[in-house]
Amino acid sequence: MSTPRRIVFVVAWWLLLSALAFVVRRDLVVDSDLRSFMPPARNADQKLLLDEIGNGPASRLLLLGISGAPPERLAALSHGLARTLRNDPHFARVLDGETDAVALDPALLPYRYLLSPTLDKVALDTTFLRDQLEQRVEDLSSPAADMLKDLLPRDPTLEVLALAQRWTPAKVPLTRDGVWFSPRGEALLLAQTHAPGFDPVAQAEAINALQTAFAVLPDFAAAQLTISGPGYFSVRVGESTRAQAEWLSAFGSLGFVALLLLAYRSVGVLVLAALPLASGALVGIAALILAFGSVHGITLAFGFTLLGVAQEYPIRVFSHRRTDADARTSVREVWSLLRLAIVSACIAYVAFFASGVPGLQQLAVFTITGLLVAGAATRWLLPAVLPVHFRDAAESRGLEPTRAWLAALPRPRWLPWLLFALALALLWLAPTPLWQNDLAALTPVPPALLAREGELRDALGAPDVRYLLVLDAQTADDVLRLSESISPQVEQLISAHAVDDVELPSRYLPSLATQRARQATLPNRATLTAALDAALQDLQFQPGLFAPFIEDVETARTLSPLTPAEFARSPFGARLEAMLVPRDEHWLGLATLTGVHDPAAFAALAASNAGQVRLLDLKAASEALIAQYRERILQALGVALLLLALTVAIAFRDLHRAWHVIAPMSLATLLVLAVLRISGVSLSLFHLVALTLAAGLGLHYALFFERKVENAAEARRTLHATLVCVISAVLVFGLLATSTLPVLRAIGLTVAMGVAFHFCLSILMAQGSQES
């Protein structure tokens, strides 16, 4: 192709990619819910777990503290912030200690005799009423009289206050100027987001709204707003991971560009090298949009890392060009091996698809599409635009001595076996558990933030995010009955300090049976009037003052008991609604716990209730879930390795040569594992992904070294291409390995070390080119 036509072709290719990029950008919906990287739930418990992780009320709570100013200022800021946030669509509930409506809906007032347990112990008779009325006289002579005066005629026994007390959590913060304060003197608030706790993007929006609301309050600058809670952590961790990854990738890319310039001495090559990869990436994203609708952020980040393999395709083409053949011929000569490498890599990624985890399936679709497109672009498009004039890589300075030195290295046959034995020994001696099931350990929250979280959670008496008491029964009312029946046992656990507080659903609404039983004990109008008259003897209350009370008791006698659905309309209804969850033909009651000190103590509670009550440890359950699907990935990877060996054997039609390719790849992977394990690293999903990537790169090295070549120049070209690939991979991933974040370090270290081992072992064991 002539130079002008080539330029037109390259420009057209770029324009096409830009158009595709525009469409992709327009249609791309990035999803950030971490549950996409969890396997689909297989039973009710797992479904509950996935709902609760991030969606439960506890994980949607943001804990806020305002400090650094005099208490009155802090109280005013707290009030102001709460008022703004209550009108903000990001938040479902904002509490700052302001005396909120503990009162019942007026229409529900007569229900107080069915809801309050007071009359379970005493009857509404003269003795009880007399005692209560005497106390009211005393109340009227106290400064609190004014608050009670309006209530007394309707509620002389103060059942409404008894209910309010029952519904107040056991541990509430100190209140000053109507606002919660911590012992350290900071104003405290609780804000519940609509967004799930582990959707960092949606949480970031809510946190942004929160910070904006704070920053427009008068005199906000004098005070500091502290935010804590699971949602905030997921945002912070996401931000710091992204920031570090971007920095390190930018340095890596600069190094890569410099390396390409050094290796090929041409700026044009830089432009061309980017084309196949960019094509693969864009078509890969387009495929994801078509197949899944939305794309997970992690899929994109990981996908681009995995697609890095495709950078090798143009490099192989550049290094293997010969001056005595045209571009197409040169490409055709390496294509059979490249094709084999692409097919093998795709087989490995099919294993991720088989995992059944939506995030990994997306990753597989993206990587496989990307590799196929990048491969095809390298094979059929790239040759058309390669420059006519170029420098034969075989003539690079210093290459021949290096090749000769490598070729002359001793290759004792026992060395691989020794390494194999050594790797097994190291794996056997490894000091730590094989698997790291706690995904959070890879993206740890800074200890200072965690300590603050602990303080705020303690001061606010906010519920535990890890534990949940699950009550399982046939109907919602059965759940309430069960809740009532375990209440004494739960009280014992609280007094034994196994837990600070348990918020059972029956705290808010008794079962229908209990309500009916209470109704049955209420006296009729005549009896109550007589009892009240007797109780009022020589007390100075105005005659007829308590008529509304008699009216309410009479109403309560004939009410139909309050159902959860009806109760949902009252201010506390939302609380109960969140605690009662319908699930496949039966109902679950979710009781939140505060301050769990002894989880084991709940075993007896579960045992004595025939499995209807259990303590759900969200952390342990999610770890078990991860362990379970990792098994599936490992099985799939095992099958993939077999298929891969078969593919290579078929391609070479020679078991001996296939062994030369598979053996160094497997041994290098084993060695990486051994080094990681002996240095105390427990493996995670990220390590598996990184190992797969390294193995894909290693396969290239072994394949090309094993290739039979006719002359020393071609052997030099192979070495040139491989060196460019190895150095660039070690550079990019070695930089990631220097990260302070465990997840980036895991990927960087594993791939960089893997690439080095694969290269050395390929030199040692794949010897096709050297033998000829």
Place this chain on the structure above:
Amino acid sequence: MRLLKKPLLMRGELDYGGADKLGKRVEQPYRETTMIAGASVDVQREGRTPRRFSLDRAPELQALLVGFSALLGGDAVALGKFYTVSLVDKATNWTLTLTPREPALTKHLREIVVDGTGNESQCFSLHQADGDASVMLLGALAATKLADPPTLPALAEICHRIAP
């Protein structure tokens, strides 16, 4: 008091411990001790389990007690924060009228009137928005023989109230 046929009469002791510490002991017709320390109130009545509640649940009560405490402690700044203060005096007697500033408080409390002579407060009267009132006779006046039932004008007379 509108809920009652006739006023309640009680006898007891006040105990001012400075700043935000205040104690009230009722001896007749029943025995009760109320201790206010900071934001929490402890009420102990003979033959009943003690109760403790937080003042923050009742902001209007808190304002009242802050006012009372500031008055006893002579803290004019704290007093001025919650009330407009007006003073009339004639010879050795004086009458101090406190009108609450905050709407939340005026809803319940019309005014607090303190009558005194020389350096001593003698009467402490709360007039509520709904017309109910309570009058506390302090020191020597506490021994005064009252009419049955006592009326507000009669009590004002005993306190040497000076009309504004």
